[in-house]
Amino acid sequence: MSNSTPATIEDVARIAEVSIATVSRAIHMPEKVANSTRLKVNQAIAITGYTTNAMARSLRLGRSNMILVVAPDIGDPNFSNILVGLENEARAHGYGILIGHTQNDAQRGLEYLKFLNSNQAAGLILFTGILPFGHQTMTARLPPSVGVFEPVFNGGIPYVGVDDTEGARKAVDLLLAEGHRKIAFIGDSRTRLAYTRRRMGYDAGLDAAGIPPDTRIVLEGDGTIESGRHAVEQLFMRDTLPTAFMCVNDQTAIGVMVGLGARGYDIPRDFSVTGFDDVPQAVFISPALTTIRQPRTAIGKQAMALLLELLSDGRPTETEILLRPDLVVRNSVSAPSRNWSKR
Amino acid sequence: MSNSTPATIEDVARIAEVSIATVSRAIHMPEKVANSTRLKVNQAIAITGYTTNAMARSLRLGRSNMILVVAPDIGDPNFSNILVGLENEARAHGYGILIGHTQNDAQRGLEYLKFLNSNQAAGLILFTGILPFGHQTMTARLPPSVGVFEPVFNGGIPYVGVDDTEGARKAVDLLLAEGHRKIAFIGDSRTRLAYTRRRMGYDAGLDAAGIPPDTRIVLEGDGTIESGRHAVEQLFMRDTLPTAFMCVNDQTAIGVMVGLGARGYDIPRDFSVTGFDDVPQAVFISPALTTIRQPRTAIGKQAMALLLELLSDGRPTETEILLRPDLVVRNSVSAPSRNWSKR
DNA sequence: ATACATCATGTAAAGGTTTACATCGTTGAT
DNA sequence: ATCAACGATGTAAACCTTTACATGATGTAT
Numbered sequence: 001m002s003n004s005t006p007a008t009i010e011d012v013a014r015i016a017e018v019s020i021a022t023v024s025r026a027i028h029m030p031e032k033v034a035n036s037t038r039l040k041v042n043q044a045i046a047i048t049g050y051t052t053n054a055m056a057r058s059l060r061l062g063r064s065n066m067i068l069v070v071a072p073d074i075g076d077p078n079f080s081n082i083l084v085g086l087e088n089e090a091r092a093h094g095y096g097i098l099i100g101h102t103q104n105d106a107q108r109g110l111e112y113l114k115f116l117n118s119n120q121a122a123g124l125i126l127f128t129g130i131l132p133f134g135h136q137t138m139t140a141r142l143p144p145s146v147g148v149f150e151p152v153f154n155g156g157i158p159y160v161g162v163d164d165t166e167g168a169r170k171a172v173d174l175l176l177a178e179g180h181r182k183i184a185f186i187g188d189s190r191t192r193l194a195y196t197r198r199r200m201g202y203d204a205g206l207d208a209a210g211i212p213p214d215t216r217i218v219l220e221g222d223g224t225i226e227s228g229r230h231a232v233e234q235l236f237m238r239d240t241l242p243t244a245f246m247c248v249n250d251q252t253a254i255g256v257m258v259g260l261g262a263r264g265y266d267i268p269r270d271f272s273v274t275g276f277d278d279v280p281q282a283v284f285i286s287p288a289l290t291t292i293r294q295p296r297t298a299i300g301k302q303a304m305a306l307l308l309e310l311l312s313d314g315r316p317t318e319t320e321i322l323l324r325p326d327l328v329v330r331n332s333v334s335a336p337s338r339n340w341s342k343r
Numbered sequence: 344m345s346n347s348t349p350a351t352i353e354d355v356a357r358i359a360e361v362s363i364a365t366v367s368r369a370i371h372m373p374e375k376v377a378n379s380t381r382l383k384v385n386q387a388i389a390i391t392g393y394t395t396n397a398m399a400r401s402l403r404l405g406r407s408n409m410i411l412v413v414a415p416d417i418g419d420p421n422f423s424n425i426l427v428g429l430e431n432e433a434r435a436h437g438y439g440i441l442i443g444h445t446q447n448d449a450q451r452g453l454e455y456l457k458f459l460n461s462n463q464a465a466g467l468i469l470f471t472g473i474l475p476f477g478h479q480t481m482t483a484r485l486p487p488s489v490g491v492f493e494p495v496f497n498g499g500i501p502y503v504g505v506d507d508t509e510g511a512r513k514a515v516d517l518l519l520a521e522g523h524r525k526i527a528f529i530g531d532s533r534t535r536l537a538y539t540r541r542r543m544g545y546d547a548g549l550d551a552a553g554i555p556p557d558t559r560i561v562l563e564g565d566g567t568i569e570s571g572r573h574a575v576e577q578l579f580m581r582d583t584l585p586t587a588f589m590c591v592n593d594q595t596a597i598g599v600m601v602g603l604g605a606r607g608y609d610i611p612r613d614f615s616v617t618g619f620d621d622v623p624q625a626v627f628i629s630p631a632l633t634t635i636r637q638p639r640t641a642i643g644k645q646a647m648a649l650l651l652e653l654l655s656d657g658r659p660t661e662t663e664i665l666l667r668p669d670l671v672v673r674n675s676v677s678a679p680s681r682n683w684s685k686r
Numbered sequence: 687a688t689a690c691a692t693c694a695t696g697t698a699a700a701g702g703t704t705t706a707c708a709t710c711g712t713t714g715a716t
Numbered sequence: 717a718t719c720a721a722c723g724a725t726g727t728a729a730a731c732c733t734t735t736a737c738a739t740g741a742t743g744t745a746t
Binding site for chain 1: 697
């Protein structure tokens with residue numbers, strides 16, 4: 001039973017007294033085989049403990065049951081929750097997931113391209129806005145692919161993300177509802193669609209409230225904690241201070257809070273701050289950050305579902321799936337301080 | 344060049360005007376082939392863009408270049424950093440990593456066992472103290488395996504972790520050096536080696552300082568935030584309060600801080616608190632938590648290195664690799680309050 | 687009764703590699 | 717000059733599946 005070498009389809013065939021073709025059919029196209037023989041085959045499978053050799057199957061089929069997931073930083077806490085969604089969906093359909101970590105290094109990207117070329121992965125999930133493979137191979141035949149968070153530069157690849165514009169709109173609307181009129185926007189100058197769209201949400205919200213845009217309080221950072229801190233310093237050098245900081249992401253918001261804290265201000269009494277993403281730390285910093293939640297597990301699930309659909313159908317049904325982001329209210333926002341002018 | 348169907352070894356052989364055997368040798372045993380022909384083969388490879396079909400290779404070799412990593416919760420932020428270490432080391436040796444998420448569910452574990460049986464993974468990295476496969480298959484032939492954090496119950500599987508006893512000793516020694524004499528230990532009753540060893544470090548530290556053990560201030564929780572809070576409540580019902588809380592992990596420590604905060608105490612003025620693990624949140628809570636750092640990326644790297652060694656040598660050189668944990672001093676520890684008795 | 691469709695099963699090829707064994711040519715020792 | 721040893725390469729089998737096609741049996745319509 002628990003022999004030294006794993007049972008093959010031939011072992012099963014011998015015991016069930018049928019041909020290997022019938023065994024294969026009994027497993028993969030059960031309706032094509034008579035009830036009685038299917039029974040015999042199943043018994044033989046139980047006896048031998050047979051599982052089909054995935055290597056041989058993939059070789060014959062020219063397609064594996066693995067999905068390659070490539071992310072610039074798999075250590076990013078934002079990543080792990082997505083992974084959960086991806087993994088659940090994949091496993092439920094018999095696929096395994098293979099992870100790749102490029103660190104934005106083209107060399108590493110290339111090594112993963114080899115995985116693709118050598119047929120080890122049937123599909124690709126990309127977390128980077130650009131194809132992580134060197135230029136010359138930019139045109140290499142890619143397997144069915146799906147982007148997460150943002151469309152892939154090369155085009156033609158559908159993606160699953162969050163409605164950034166709507167999310168940003170929720171944040172700015174909250175601030176407006178609290179009574180803020182001078183709301184700074186700390187953005188991200190890297191030209192990523194997500195950031196551009198968040199800015200659009202900010203603009204639209206202000207516009208709807210009849211507040212004219214004020215470019216003096218719109219700053220471009222790079223999405224890091226440091227850039228949030230830096231933005232605060234810049235604003236303090238100008239003549240007009242905002243009463244609230246709307247940040248393009250949580251990292252920036254944390255930086256803003258640090259910068260404000262260093263100058264002795266209290267949040268939310270003196271200034272309100274909002275983020276975007278709802279990173280795991282957001283609830284632990286003090287005050288806990290009011291932000292926009294990315295439904296990460298759902299995003300992962302959707303992305304994988306879309307990819308699997310692509311894998312069977314061939315043609316994508318949608319080119320862009322945007323999930324609804326939720327506002328999570330914590331403690332970093334309040335009405336603008338009445339005493340502000342006195343400070 | 345960029346043909347519709349990927350180049351095979353035969354295409355290369357034809358262009359290089361040699362047999363496919365020579366091509367294979369030129370790639371995998373270059374010293375066995377004449378310089379001149381090796382050159383021709385390399386040129387042909389460059390022309391065709393050939394990469395060896397991993398499915399065919401694995402089938403022939405009876406062994407894949409994938410490592411299965413099984414963890415109970417891949418969404419755990421502690422996990423992602425380990426993953427980085429695992430991934431880097433694996434990729435550097437031409438292996439890919441395949442991730443599995445059991446959620447402590449035997450059914451799911453079984454599905455991953457299939458991956459193993461079907462030869463899709465050459466090795467196994469386990470994050471769970473027990474084999475995640477149902478009982479009946481407990482005895483199934485496993486590929487070379489390595490545990491992370493703790494030994495695998497079944498035995499015979501080497502593991503890579505941190506020296507928990509030494510880490511705990513560093514924490515208790517810090518508290519002792521600050522002048523604490525009544526140090527509570529909030530443990531974890533689940534019988535995991537790591538927790539037992541941390542308790543041993545606590546006992547040894549107290550013993551070395553000549554302080555008799557006081558079981559009234561040693562509590563057993565379950566490693567969650569809630570259990571930390573609960574422990575605080577329990578201690579306040581007893582007659583003797585400690586001046587410091589040494590916690591079995593950061594989650595518990597966070598719970599203790601929350602519990603103490605809810606009662607209006609200030610940390611570290613009124614009570615000192617230490618954790619263990621250095622989870623990503625530890626630096627964001629306030630006060631920032633003094634704790635013991637697990638060198639996570641290094642653990643991942645070592646675990647993978649050990650597994651790869653096992654894969655080539657067959658026999659493990661070590662059965663247990665313990666890395667040195669570091670004390671990270673932040674703001675949750677100070678000398679015991681002089682005013683304590685007045686409170 | 688004949689022809690034909692249908693169904694269940696078997697035969698054999700193909701998928702791309704690796705490698706034991708065979709072959710052939712060259713070199714060095716006698 | 718002969719033989720042995722060696723080095724480089726080729727031939728072909730094997731790894732385990734899946735599936736197009738062939739086969740034979742059974743049932744149905746004429």
